[in-house]
Amino acid sequence: MRLPDDLYGDLVRSGPGAAAARRLGLPVPPRLRRHAPGQELLTGPALVLRVGAAPLAADVTAWLTGAGARVLDDLDAAGGERLGAVVVDATAARRVPDLARLRELLAPAFRRTARGGRVLVLGAVPAEAGGSAEDGGSAEDGGSDGTPEDFPGGFGDVEARSVQQGLEGLVRSLGKEARGGTTVNLLRVAEGAGAALRSPVEFLLSARAAFVSGQPLLVGPAPEPPPGPAPARERRVVVVTGAARGIGAAIAEVAARDGAHVVCADVAAAGEQLARVANRVRGSALPLDVTAPGAPRALAEHLRRRFGGADAVVHNAGVTRDRSFVNLDENAWDTVLGVNLDAPLRLTAELLRTGGALAPGARFVCLSSINGLAGARGQANYAASKAGLVGFVQALAAPLARRGMAANAVAPGFIETPMTASMPPLPREVGRRASSLQQGGMPVDVAEAVAWLASPGAGGVNGQVLRVDGQHLTGA
Ligand SMILES: NC(=O)c1ccc[n+]([C@@H]2O[C@H](COP(=O)([O-])OP(=O)(O)OC[C@H]3O[C@@H](n4cnc5c(N)ncnc54)[C@H](O)[C@@H]3O)[C@@H](O)[C@H]2O)c1
Known part of the structure; x- marks a missing residue:
């Protein structure tokens, strides 16, 4: 994926630009040390x-x-x-x-x-x-x-x-x-x-x-998975919705790097792109509109029959329809709430009630947003859906802990994706710099947090929201 350029960041981090930035007292965003094999x-x-x-x-x-x-x-x-x-x-x-x-x-x-x-x-x-x-x-x-x-x-x-x-x-x-x-x-x-x-x-x-x-x-203490046989397979199975591009594709890559078989789900219209991601991560592609009435049943049956249960489900598929509250029509409201909140609710309910759709110790990870935590002008629908996901993981925490499972949310801040690339230049530059790390994050940063929360070791974290935002000034 070609990411938008951080021209300012590149300029002030290189030779003459760095010297000029120092002289003028301009902020120089640090180069971040990210994961590399064998590091x-x-x-x-x-x-x-x-x-x-x-x-x-x-x-x-x-x-x-x-x-x-x-x-x-x-x-x-x-x-x-x-x-x-x-x-x-x-x-x-x-x-x-x-x-x-x-x-x-x-x-x-x-x-x-x-x-x-x-x-x-x-x-x-x-x-x-x-x-x-x-x-x-x-x-x-x-x-x-x-x-x-x-x-x-x-x-x-x-x-x-x-x-x-x-x-x-x-x-x-x-x-x-x-x-x-x-x-x-x-x-x-x-x-x-x-x-x-x-x-x-x-x-x-x-x-x-x-x-x-x-x-x-x-x-807190990690919940004990209930006694019973775990599915006999070598690789953990991680489902990622909205995996055809952006953050979802990065989550699929990191989960596969960490050894999982990734079920890459996205709308049928994303077909070719979805197949490319699934091939790249040596996982499988699942055409699935998460809002379709039959989606919960189809996903639960697929996971039960094909894998004997998923180890983690990542509710990543998300959409925006930004407009001021008074101009939000029913369609913009229902589309955003439907994909971002209602679908995770319905899919999760069905997976929990279908015996064999989830492996012992399964994890749910939802993609929230700092705009959901803080609220954002023109995003009442989006913020309602993303804050709703916080309530969702908090409400799930105790009942899931009793089943040896956990649910958490990741709240990304300004991430360099096609979505943020389409912002007008000035708000984009302001959004990018308005964090302690003075730069936008990369999809891989969100993916690392999601993959970690989906991993077996993270069982002590349940019902939490982890912000991946370089300590953005938006919200707490
Ligand atoms: N990009 C950011 O800066 C940012 C910040 C905060 C939160 N997020 C959240 O992270 C998630 C991923 O964001 P992104 O920037 O990669 O978005 P994106 O638009 O690049 O990708 C979203 C994917 O979801 C899929 N999708 C949409 N509706 C679907 C449906 N009904 N069924 C199945 N799949 C569907 C799309 O086809 C697409 O592949 C979203 O939930 C988003 O709200 C993103």
Whole structure:
């Protein structure tokens, strides 16, 4: 696929253009380090910092060492070397002075991150951070300091939740201050997450997450797939709707690169293009209009008969019909809501009720949008559909967890696709630069996040929205 040119980015990153940009103080978007075969996880050593008891630091150190990284626990040990990653275990932070300790440890390390470095803060889930006897919280504080009775955990609970929520503001700010393609993210670790934390840590530190920054993400315990035989086949089966082009085609490529057989679904009119993508990824093509009345049944039967169940279903097919709200006619409304929201709902319901359409531990991933989270002028229909998908994965999370499954959404920001290439030049340039990474993302950036959420290791992430937007200024 020929992508639109980022002329400004190319100009200010090359010899004379770069010198002129420096002189004029113009922003120079960093070159992002993306996944390449055989690449090391990090570009330099990883520093693991501990705030207080830091119960996860030892596990993280062991995982990173296992992934081939050199792990340090003291900045001095880095000598003159730049850090590939800084991981801070702040899950035990409960008091305001713990944030001061975090600053003291992180500030000198933040300054020393390499180009394309990674900063990852591990926090607790604020609602779970209320004081416990071990951390000097509720047991001592409750009542003895004169706290009213309707604060059964004492005011220490309030402080603990405040401190943990404070980590989000810190991370979002550091994302905006980071330079050279360094990303900064927060993983909120729920009680009992255990080994389910490993995959999110590795993903966010890797080059696969080059366009993910300033994001909080919650990880909990991975659900157990229910007992029963898994389908006897070598490759995982991943279905991608709207796979004939754009982000869908990139998702098919990354899923196939990671070893899956990809069922590439798209409207019959996309026939030739769809066949080309399916051939390229050595998958199969499935002509399917997701809005057709028979589509849910056809897909469920295809997956049951042909594969013995899908391991992941990616609801990617999407359309826009932009117009101001008062000028939106019924057709523009129904088309967008029909493809983007109603079809994922109906397909998912049928797949869940058809025995054998889904493999044990199956994953759903929906393509939302930052415009769905923040709202956008002229996109009331699109935003309603894309925000609807957030409600969809949140509502699915608990019932799916009980079946050993998970559903999540990815919210792309400004991505260099034919869709954004067709925007008028000025809004396109503004949209492209209005993120901490000062550039548009590539379809592969979205595809990496989707493929990761569809992978077996990501089971601890459920009902979440992951923004892949270089920390765009649109919305939170
Ligand atoms: N491009 C971006 O910057 C961006 C940003 C945020 C979210 N998204 C979302 O990502 C997804 C992919 O976007 P894209 O830019 O690759 O779009 P695209 O228009 O390039 O591709 C969409 C694909 O969906 C298919 N499709 C449309 N209606 C269908 C139907 N009824 N049944 C089956 N397939 C159908 C189309 O034929 C096409 O191949 C969409 O859901 C979009 O809303 C894109």
